[in-house]
Amino acid sequence: MKTTQTIFQDGDHKWVAIVRDPGRQDYLIDTNEYLVTHSGQGLLVDPGGLEIFPAVFSAVATEFDPSAIAAVFASHQDPDVISSLALWLEFNPQMRCYISWLWASFIPHFGGNASTFSAIPDEGAAISVGGLSLQAVPAHYLHSSGNFHLYDRTAKVFFSGDVGAALLPSEQQDLFVKDFSAHIRHAEGFHRRWMGSNEAKRQWCERISQLDIDILCPQHGALYQGKDVQRFIDWFDTLHVGVLRG
């Protein structure tokens, strides 16, 4: 089972990170899922792959009634992000799925029907969770061509999908980045290879620097907190991406 860690709480407004699955098979990439709750409603952020559904479901259940999850947010179309959709929908057919309009007709191959999807336009959109307004922030080509991050202005938490991801050695179990320069070595190859556009990256760094962010939450690896958030943005800004090797 995965572990849950509350990374933000103010009354019933919460961000819960669902991380580190000791039972996960080595051939599956390790992922972080996030649960945002407000006024008794939940939004599951990048709910993860089919195979890890039991681990994510049970972790969620320790924190929150899974039937109160009203929607899932999928940053992009990858299987590690959203291939569990059919199972979540079977558990709760009313659940909605927010995803880029670009993928709205592709994701039903994983599950769902015409009434399941809320297609996010390229410029982004507001997503409400129990009256709390979250912002889907455009991050196209980082890495997917229809890609969104999720910003909670109130909690100052920013979910950054595959941006900020690090493929950490298994002995590194810390939730937050402890030593930025040691950590970022595990992120470099990933960002060079997976991020496709230097121009998109430049614009993203500029826009995200303007936001007030306490915690930056990637889909893989440790979370960035405090000064490490801007450190990461600066590092990413100077990194040359879209490189096959090197």
Add this chain to the structure above:
Amino acid sequence: MTEQLTVAAGIEPKGSALDLLHIVRINEEIKAVVAVAFKINIMALNAIFLAKRAGTAALGFGVLSNELRSFSGQLRETMLSLNGLIHASVGEVSVLLLDSRYSSIFSAAAALVPASARLRSVIERREARTAEYRAKLSVLRRSLRSSVEDAFRLVELGGVLAKSAKIEAAYGASFSVSLSQVSGEFDGIVEEIRGSLDTLRKSRFFRG
């Protein structure tokens, strides 16, 4: 025909995956029979012309050739109707394959969260649906099996026709050598089909 379908070492297909492999084998066999049935049709046409040239000495042979020709047509139709059943079975088995994968994931979730009543009801719903899929598949299994039996009986009749043609060939006077050759070929081919269909009826799919 190839008996062995290769699977990755160490991975033994079971349940619906095994059913799918058996269906694929049945389908290959059906394709082979359809191809041969077409061959009989051409051969029978040639035999009809040969019998015409042989005249009164080959009247009986001509009648049998006509019968063999309509036999090949019937056989082809029977085999094509099996295709429809095969198609439907593949559909049902694929549904069951996905179903069993999802069910096992839900059971794993329920083992971790035994208190979730909603999860239990999802699993109960699944079990009911799985039973429905299985029932549909066993209806298809039975239809397929009885169609294969029909085809087998038809081919036995074809065998009788081919053997009678062999006897008739002997009365073909100066044509008897060529008539014997043709009827021998008929007999060989019908035996080949008989063998294929016999393999089909014994398919482990019907034991599932």
